Amino acid sequence: MVFRYFVNERPYDGVLVSRDELKKGEKFTIRYNPAHPDQNNSLETKLEWMSDTALWTYFYLLAALIVASALAGAFFLR
Numbered sequence: 001m002v003f004r005y006f007v008n009e010r011p012y013d014g015v016l017v018s019r020d021e022l023k024k025g026e027k028f029t030i031r032y033n034p035a036h037p038d039q040n041n042s043l044e045t046k047l048e049w050m051s052d053t054a055l056w057t058y059f060y061l062l063a064a065l066i067v068a069s070a071l072a073g074a075f076f077l078r
């Protein structure tokens with residue numbers, strides 16, 4: 001569930017993952033970093049650090065697989 005909260009009248013968004021079903025408009029507690037209000041304890045913020053790392057890891061693994069396939073193909077087609 002996507003939620004919006006306000007700090008100093010500025011809106012911020014997050015994604016809530018909960019086992020408990022919440023109804024639209026129902027209130028719940030979140031934690032956020034006062035120095036960086038966009039950082040909260042939602043799933044979106046927790047996964048944010050991983051997204052760039054995972055993307056680059058995937059890119060390098062894919063590049064390595066392509067190079068390895070090309071080298072194997074060149075070796076076996078001789």
